Amino acid sequence: MLKYTLRRFIYMIITLWVVITATFFLMKLLPGNPFGENASKLSPENLQILREQYGLDKPVWQQYLKYMGKVVQGDLGVSYQYPTREVVDIIKHNFKASLELGAESLVFAVIIGLLLGIFAALRHNKAGDYTAMLIAIIGISVPSFVVGPLLSYFVGVKWGILPPGLWNGPEHRVLPALALSFGTIAILARMMRASMLDVAGQDYIKTAKSKGIGGNAIVWNHMIRNAILPVVTILGPIAANVVTGTLIVEEIFSVPGLGHQFVQSIVTTDYTMIAGLAIFYAAILIFVMFITDIAYGLVDPRIRLGKGR
Amino acid sequence: MKTRKIVSGILTLTLLGASLVACGNNNNNAGSSPSASSGASSSASASAPSSSSKTELVMNYRADPPALDVSIAESAASFTILGAISEGLYRLDKDLQPQPALADGMPTISEDGLVYTIKLKSGLTWANGDPLTAKDFVYSFKRTVDPRTKATYGFMVAWVKGGNDVLAAKDDAAIKAAQDKMGVVAKDDTTLEITLDHPIPFFTAQLAFLNFYPQNEKFVSAQGDKSGADADKVLGAGPFKLTKWDHEQQLVLEKNDKYWDAANVKLTKVTLNIVKDTATGLNLYETGATDYADVKGDQMLAYDGKPDLQMKKELVTGYLNFQATKVPAFANVKVRQAFTMAIDRAGVANLVLKNGSVPSTGFVPAGNQDGNGKDFRTVVGDTEAAFDAAKAKQLLAEGLAESGATLPKLSIIGDDTETGKKMLEYLVSQWKTNLGVDVTTEPLPHANRLDRELSKNYQIVSSLWGADYNDPMTWLDMFLTGGSFNTQDWSNAEYDKLVKAAQLETDNAKRADEMAQAEKILLSEAAVTPLYFRSSPFVINPKLKDLILPPYGPDFELKWAHFEG
Numbered sequence: 001m002l003k004y005t006l007r008r009f010i011y012m013i014i015t016l017w018v019v020i021t022a023t024f025f026l027m028k029l030l031p032g033n034p035f036g037e038n039a040s041k042l043s044p045e046n047l048q049i050l051r052e053q054y055g056l057d058k059p060v061w062q063q064y065l066k067y068m069g070k071v072v073q074g075d076l077g078v079s080y081q082y083p084t085r086e087v088v089d090i091i092k093h094n095f096k097a098s099l100e101l102g103a104e105s106l107v108f109a110v111i112i113g114l115l116l117g118i119f120a121a122l123r124h125n126k127a128g129d130y131t132a133m134l135i136a137i138i139g140i141s142v143p144s145f146v147v148g149p150l151l152s153y154f155v156g157v158k159w160g161i162l163p164p165g166l167w168n169g170p171e172h173r174v175l176p177a178l179a180l181s182f183g184t185i186a187i188l189a190r191m192m193r194a195s196m197l198d199v200a201g202q203d204y205i206k207t208a209k210s211k212g213i214g215g216n217a218i219v220w221n222h223m224i225r226n227a228i229l230p231v232v233t234i235l236g237p238i239a240a241n242v243v244t245g246t247l248i249v250e251e252i253f254s255v256p257g258l259g260h261q262f263v264q265s266i267v268t269t270d271y272t273m274i275a276g277l278a279i280f281y282a283a284i285l286i287f288v289m290f291i292t293d294i295a296y297g298l299v300d301p302r303i304r305l306g307k308g309r
Numbered sequence: 310m311k312t313r314k315i316v317s318g319i320l321t322l323t324l325l326g327a328s329l330v331a332c333g334n335n336n337n338n339a340g341s342s343p344s345a346s347s348g349a350s351s352s353a354s355a356s357a358p359s360s361s362s363k364t365e366l367v368m369n370y371r372a373d374p375p376a377l378d379v380s381i382a383e384s385a386a387s388f389t390i391l392g393a394i395s396e397g398l399y400r401l402d403k404d405l406q407p408q409p410a411l412a413d414g415m416p417t418i419s420e421d422g423l424v425y426t427i428k429l430k431s432g433l434t435w436a437n438g439d440p441l442t443a444k445d446f447v448y449s450f451k452r453t454v455d456p457r458t459k460a461t462y463g464f465m466v467a468w469v470k471g472g473n474d475v476l477a478a479k480d481d482a483a484i485k486a487a488q489d490k491m492g493v494v495a496k497d498d499t500t501l502e503i504t505l506d507h508p509i510p511f512f513t514a515q516l517a518f519l520n521f522y523p524q525n526e527k528f529v530s531a532q533g534d535k536s537g538a539d540a541d542k543v544l545g546a547g548p549f550k551l552t553k554w555d556h557e558q559q560l561v562l563e564k565n566d567k568y569w570d571a572a573n574v575k576l577t578k579v580t581l582n583i584v585k586d587t588a589t590g591l592n593l594y595e596t597g598a599t600d601y602a603d604v605k606g607d608q609m610l611a612y613d614g615k616p617d618l619q620m621k622k623e624l625v626t627g628y629l630n631f632q633a634t635k636v637p638a639f640a641n642v643k644v645r646q647a648f649t650m651a652i653d654r655a656g657v658a659n660l661v662l663k664n665g666s667v668p669s670t671g672f673v674p675a676g677n678q679d680g681n682g683k684d685f686r687t688v689v690g691d692t693e694a695a696f697d698a699a700k701a702k703q704l705l706a707e708g709l710a711e712s713g714a715t716l717p718k719l720s721i722i723g724d725d726t727e728t729g730k731k732m733l734e735y736l737v738s739q740w741k742t743n744l745g746v747d748v749t750t751e752p753l754p755h756a757n758r759l760d761r762e763l764s765k766n767y768q769i770v771s772s773l774w775g776a777d778y779n780d781p782m783t784w785l786d787m788f789l790t791g792g793s794f795n796t797q798d799w800s801n802a803e804y805d806k807l808v809k810a811a812q813l814e815t816d817n818a819k820r821a822d823e824m825a826q827a828e829k830i831l832l833s834e835a836a837v838t839p840l841y842f843r844s845s846p847f848v849i850n851p852k853l854k855d856l857i858l859p860p861y862g863p864d865f866e867l868k869w870a871h872f873e874g
Contacts, residue, residue, distance in 0.1 A: 030756070035461060049456045049477075083459065084376045084538035085556075093556055149588055157595045164592035166582055167558055254584045256557035269756045 004297050012290045019282040020071060023275050024064055034080040034269045054080075067275070076276035081268045087276035090261065095280075097167060098250070098257035102243030104177035109184035109238075114231070116185065117192025118224060124197060132189065139186030148179040148252035165254045176253035180246060184238055188231060195227040202226075233292065240288040244281050363872040364577040366853065368601040369584040369593060370864075373557045378529075378537030379522045380453040380460045388519045389863040393562055393579070394436075395545030398427055398446075398501075399517040400868065403857045405678065405779060407514045411441070411523070411546065411569075413499075415513065422508030422815045423470075427516075429499040435525050435546045436565050443495035445523035450503075451475070451488045452529070453520055462520045465777065468512070469493050470504040508815045510680045511780045518778065518862060548574040548868045557583055562867070575871035591848070600850035606663035606728075609846050616851040620665040624776035624861040625843035626674050626784070627657075627666075629721075629736070629769055630797040636768050638716050639797070643708030645835035648769075650694050651701035651743035652736060657840045661735045662728065665844035669693060671828055673784045674842040676860050680780050681821035689825045692832040693839060698743035705744055716746060722761055723771035725752035732771055732840075765796050773843075776861040781824040782811065788836060799836040 035050055051057045055066065070077060076087035120132035155175060156164025163172050199205065200223060208218050247259035258277065265273035374386040382391055398416075399407035409415065413428040433441040452458055453466040454475040460466075467473045470492030478484040492504030505512065515521065528544045529536050537543055540554040548568050553561035562579040565571065582599065584590040590602035594617075604612070612618035631639040631648060638644045654668035667675070671692040679685035709715065723733045733750035740746045748769065753761065762770045774794075776783045785808050787794040790801075807827040814820035831837060849856065854873050857866035 049479075050459055053457070053459060078534070082375045082538075083381055084378060084535055084542075090556070097558075152589055152592050157592045160596065163598065164596060165584060165586075165589040166593065166598070251586045252589055254558075254582065254586070254589055256555070256583065260557070260585065267755055 001297060005294055008290055008293045008297075012286050015286050016279070016283060019286075020068070020275070020279050021064070023278040023282075024067060025060070027271055027274050028060055030266075030269055030271075030274075034271050071279065076279070077272035079265075079270055079273045081265065081270040081273060087272050090273070091258065091276060091280050094256060094258045094261050097255050098246075098259065099243045100173070101176055101180060101249070101255055101257060102239070104173055105180035105184065105242055106235075106239055108177055108181035109188055109242075110235070112181070113185040113188025114192050114228070116189035117231075118196060118219075120189065120193040121196030121200065121223075121227075122219065124200075129193075133193070136186040136189040139182045139189070142182065143248075144179050144182060144246065145248045145252070147182050148176070148249055151175045151179050152252060165252070167253070167255050172253075176249050176255055179252070180242060180249045184242060187234075187238065191231050191234060192227065195230050196223055199223050199227040233296075236288045236292045237285070240285045244284055363852075364575060366576050366579045366601075366867075366870060366872075367599050368579065368581050369590040369599050369603065370560070370581040371583075371585055371603055373583050374560075376537040377543045377551070377554075379449055379520065379524050380458045380463075381537065382519050383461045385862070385864050389865060390551065390560060390562075390581075391519050391522065391545070392547070392863045393549045393867045394543065394547045394551050394565075395522050396547040396568075397517050397519070397522045398429075399513060401514065401517045401859060401866070403855075405514070405859065407517050410517070412516075416516075418513075422510070423505050425503040425505070425512065425516075426496075427501045427503070429501065430569055431499055433546060433569055434567050435528070435544055436550050436567055437525075437528070437544055438567065439525055439527065440498075441523060441525075441546050442498040443501040444498070445525055446501050446521075447493050447495050448526040448529075449522060449524040450493045451491060452524060454491070455484055455488065457484070460520070465515075465518070466520055468505055468507075468509060468515075470506050472506070507813055510815075510817050510820060511678070511778060515778050549576075549579065559583065570868075574868060576867065579867055579870075594848055600853050601856070602848050604664075604846045604848055606846075609664065612848055617848040619847055619849055621845045621847060621858040622665075622676050622860050623843045623845060624674050624677050624779065625773060626669060626672060627732075627771070627773050627840045627843060628669070628672065629771055629838040629840065630762070630767075631769055631838070632765055632767055632796065633798045634765065636717060636719070638709060638712060638714040639768075641708040641712040641714065642834050643704045643711060644714075644716075645708075645838070646694060647701045647705035647708060647744060648740065648746075649701075649835045649838040650697045650704065652739045652838070652840065653696045654840055655696070656735060656739070657732070661731045662841060662843075665846050666841045667844070669839035669841050671832055672837055672839045673781045673828060674776075676842075677776060677781060677784070678779050679821040679824065680782075681817040683821070685781050685821075685825070685828075688821070689828060692829050694832075694835070701743055702745070705746075717768075719746065719748040719768050720751050721748055721769040721771060722751045722753055722758055722767045724755050724758050726755075729771070736771065762796050763793065765798070767796075770796070771840075779861060781821075781828070782808075785824055785827050785831070786812070788831060797836065799834070801830055801834060801836070804830045804836075 034054075035047070048057070055063060067077075074088065076091075079085055079087050079090060082090065116132045116135060120129045123129045123132070152164040152175060155161050162175050164175070166172050205218060205222055208222055244258065247263050249255065250257040250259040261273070262277045264270075265277060370386070372384070372386040374390050375384055376382065377387060377391055377394070379391060379395065382388055396410045398410060398412040400410040402408050411429055411433055413430045417426040418424070429441075429443055435441050450466050450469055450472075453460045454463050454472045456463075456476055456478065463476055467476050471487060471490045475484060475487040475491060478487045494502045496502055509515065523546070525544050532538075532542045535542050540551045543551050545551075545565075546568065548565060548570070549562035550565045551560065552563045553559065560581040562581070564574055564577045568574065582593075584593065584602070587603050587605045587608060590599070591604065591608060593599045594602040604618070609618060631645050633640040658666050658668050671686060671689060673685045673689075675684065675686040677685045679688055721733055721736060723729045730750070730752045733752060737748045737750055740748050758770070761767050762772060774784065774787070786792065788799060788804065789795065789808055790805050804827050807823045807830070811820045811823040811827070814823060850872075852872050852874050854871055855869040857869065858864065859866060
């Protein structure tokens with residue numbers, strides 16, 4: 001198991017290195033310059049001085065080596081857009097809100113999604129099933145840029161139940177988390193339903209039934225417990241996806257998260273910020289996948305022993 | 310198998326646990342609904358215009374300021390906040406006239422218009438109690454032009470004699486030597502002497518511009534690279550103090566009791582919530598959670614005729630450039646005139662923008678002073694050819710025959726924003742209908758569009774220019790032969806002569822006339838095709854008075870704002 005974990009860890013580091021390298025070189029292909037509109041008001045000599053100060057006059061491979069050296073030490077440089085702030089500080093600061101929003105939306109999604117899926121499976125091919133799946137389909141097909149403004153307007157302004165935006169007290173958290181969870185609810189509901197139906201057809205359920213075990217006990221002890229496992233495996237990537245910030249929900253509810261930061265950094269050609277965020281996102285996803293791999297290895301020895309031995 | 314059972318058991322338990330916690334949260338949420346709603350309504354009542362004694366203002370603000378450092382500031386967001394927490398020698402009033410601020414009176418100007426002697430008020434202090442002296446200006450100017458500061462607005466402070474030498478200095482010794490020779494001197498603690506490179510008739514007003522504000526050397530040096538990064542790394546001497554800066558979320562300003570004119574500052578607290586989505590901003594305004602919100606074109610309709618809706622006129626012109634080297638036909642004046650006259654500019658304002666912007670009548674926008682105490686646009690009148698489809702068609706035929714050139718497949722580049730794209734579609738339809746010419750659109754991300762424009766890699770570009778200072782020169786020197794913004798490769802000797810003469814002219818009346826003549830040449834040759842003068846609409850609590858919205862530089866001026874009734 002140790003060997004397997006080590007191997008996965010090395011893969012993780014290599015993937016991260018490839019991402020950093022690819023991001024660095026792709027970024028250099030972006031048009032425009034990172035000094036913004038006002039740079040065009042500078043004389044060519046002054047612009048050259050600026051480029052020298054940021055090390056942009058050096059050959060790209062030298063810039064790359066210098067950058068890698070810094071990244072290894074956890075230094076992602078200073079943002080061009082916010083010239084007095086470190087990229088690491090900006091990510092740390094803004095990730096807090098994205099993480100909180102993502103976690104809350106995940107909690108909503110897990111509860112509502114799983115309940116909806118279980119309910120649909122137990123009412124298989126009946127009105128309840130169709131209704132639950134209709135809700136799920138609506139959840140998948142109605143994007144958050146439609147759900148968000150509707151929630152903000154109706155719940156926030158028309159009915160005055162919750163604030164329509166901002167990120168101050170706990171009451172400001174509910175609507176954005178709900179808006180962000182819609183799609184995930186639908187995915188989890190469909191997944192849970194399919195998994196439950198799959199389990200329902202298994203021999204051990206039939207055996208349990210033939211032993212005369214009651215309906216509720218079968219559902220709780222056998223069906224849900226077994227059906228939930230495949231759903232859990234997709235929770236990792238889903239979690240990584242929702243906690244890394246979403247531009248649309250963050251903008252609609254004025255959440256100070258990372259989503260907007262990412263788009264803004266590309267629009268303003270903020271080299272260090274783009275690279276920093278790409279590395280950060282990749283690191284989260286790769287880490288989640290690493291953990292999932294380890295969990296798989298723990299659960300099913302065939303995975304860790306099968307290949308590469 | 311055993312491990313599998315254990316792990317799946319644990320995972321199930323964890324999930325159930327999470328669900329329980331979540332249920333708890335959910336219940337909390339449900340339970341807190343009344344308090345949540347009361348939270349919303351309490352914030353509403355906190356900012357609702359309830360009593361006459363309201364002294365706290367809550368505003369939506371569209372951007373987090375990049376850096377609150379006088380030298381580095383380059384965006385409207387930075388200018389706005391710094392304008393509230395700091396101050397220059399002068400502050401512009403609602404008529405854009407400079408009023409003495411840290412200065413004790415208007416400057417004494419030498420006859421050749423080069424040397425400004427300014428007396429500071431006595432007893433001035435920074436918000437932390439340090440005395441504020443003329444040396445703080447000297448330090449500030451020198452720091453801004455120091456290339457190590459990386460100030461993109463350094464070019465403006467380099468109007469001060471010797472400033473350009475500092476900007477261009479290569480090493481520490483050269484920078485120091487050039488700084489020592491710079492034309493800014495503290496004669497004593499309250500006397501500042503500024504010597505300019507060449508006379509600038511609007512320089513007194515310019516001293517109200519952010520990059521000319523003083524800086525406290527001791528404080529700024531102590532912050533190092535982090536100067537202006539957080540609330541505790543900002544020091545001013547203005548009407549307010551920055552007491553909280555939660556990046557991308559909220560800025561809180563509180564009244565600065567050490568400010569020399571504190572008696573005239575009525576607001577005790579200003580909260581600026583960063584709200585980027587205008588629809589959300591309006592929702593907040595509707596619930597009473599804010600006193601000010603920006604509005605977009607279509608959202609204006611709901612407020613039509615209400616006192617809440619107001620219009621901010623800006624010194625911004627939207628215009629087109631036709632690249633003459635890439636498309637030789639555009640080197641012909643009649644062809645350019647044809648493309649210009651084929652556009653109904655009223656449609657640009659009324660169909661595309663719908664935000665109070667008005668069709669252009671020249672390049673320098675209405676409201677821009679002429680450097681001689683008058684409005685440039687009023688003095689010069691309309692210089693741009695009116696919409697005339699028939700004449701446009703005729704001019705195109707004549708122009709093409711004259712130049713012997715043909716029109717290649719044309720495309721127009723512009724920003725890929727919602728409005729930017731609509732604009733391109735509108736222009737293309739105008740040229741198709743009125744000239745019978747097919748043009749394709751190429752909407753691009755802003756940085757990309759700018760890059761293509763500045764590297765002259767376009768045929769037609771839809772662009773925008775905003776004034777850096779309130780004088781026609783910020784518009785007219787763009788199109789000098791070989792200028793970096795003369796991306797269309799237009800050249801006119803008479804124009805160059807007039808603009809260069811105006812740059813050195815000390816007689817303001819003569820200078821204004823030279824600039825007027827220059828703009829007439831620019832537009833008669835259709836060297837540039839202005840489309841509209843921009844406005845931006847907003848809604849504001851009708852009881853909030855004297856919130857000044859300057860047409861350039863900062864977004865708003867808070868010093869005199871107060872609630873009435």
